[in-house]
Amino acid sequence: xxxxxxxxxxxxxxxxxxxxxxxxxxxxxxxxxxxxxxxxxxxxxxxxxxxxxxxxxxxxxxxxxxxxxxxxxxxxxxxxxxxxxxxxxxxxxxxxxxxxxxxxxxxxxxxxxx
Amino acid sequence: xxxxxxxxxxxxxxxxxxxxxxxxxxxxxxxxxxxxxxxxxxxxxxxxxxxxxxxxxxxxxxxxxxxxxxxxxxxxxxxxxxxxxxxxxxxxxxxxxxxxxxxxxxxxxxxxxxxx
Numbered sequence: 398x399x400x401x402x403x404x405x406x407x408x409x410x411x412x413x414x415x416x417x418x419x420x421x422x423x424x425x426x427x428x429x430x431x432x433x434x435x436x437x438x439x440x441x442x443x444x445x446x447x448x449x450x451x452x453x454x455x456x457x458x459x460x461x462x463x464x465x466x467x468x469x470x471x472x473x474x475x476x477x478x479x480x481x482x483x484x485x486x487x488x489x490x491x492x493x494x495x496x497x498x499x500x501x502x503x504x505x506x507x508x509x510x511x
Numbered sequence: 512x513x514x515x516x517x518x519x520x521x522x523x524x525x526x527x528x529x530x531x532x533x534x535x536x537x538x539x540x541x542x543x544x545x546x547x548x549x550x551x552x553x554x555x556x557x558x559x560x561x562x563x564x565x566x567x568x569x570x571x572x573x574x575x576x577x578x579x580x581x582x583x584x585x586x587x588x589x590x591x592x593x594x595x596x597x598x599x600x601x602x603x604x605x606x607x608x609x610x611x612x613x614x615x616x617x618x619x620x621x622x623x624x625x626x627x
Binding site: 492504507 | 515545547552553554555556557560562601603613614615616617618619620
């Protein structure tokens with residue numbers, strides 16, 4: 398078990414630029430989740446996949462955000478035309494599909510939009 | 512909508528003292544409850560979870576939590592705190608089963624400072 402891996406750890410970008418983050422889940426986990434955490438707050442759910450299917454998206458996920466999990470393994474989260482309000486920690490988690498399977502979180506990607 | 516409240520934003524204790532972090536959740540038919548810990552710049556590590564059964568659950572690092580349905584609470588406790596326990600602690604919940612599982616709702620977090 399090598400854990401959930403996220404890349405990059407930190408990203409600084411200028412407003413209006415596009416950014417893409419990658420998440421590699423634990424290999425046998427078929428569920429993958431994206432959360433966003435702003436300073437002083439708990440993580441907020443963004444979206445999740447079961448295998449390659451994106452099953453749910455939060456209202457927080459505006460049309461500038463898109464997530465993919467093309468082969469049911471790694472996932473990418475892209476933010477287009479970044480805004481300063483997008484500055485946050487983006488957390489990825491994975492789990493097995495069973496009801497009693499806990500989420501395992503990665504160390505996150507910290508995005509700063511200047 | 513589901514919600515989780517952690518009334519204490521910041522708690523300071525002395526090393527060796529006992530600890531209790533409070534968590535209240537909004538009513539739900541079958542809440543699944545969790546406590547996570549987050550060190551600076553790190554992801555979240557699961558401390559313990561409650562699904563059903565015994566209302567006192569044991570976790571890693573000597574932590575335990577008690578589920579009290581009548582009070583809608585799931586407080587985290589540790590009898591003797593170590594300096595390495597300094598971190599931010601998050602209570603969270605989800606609903607049982609189906610597509611809702613994994614959509615965790617988190618509290619705001621409680622920052623724990625440990626004095627030597």
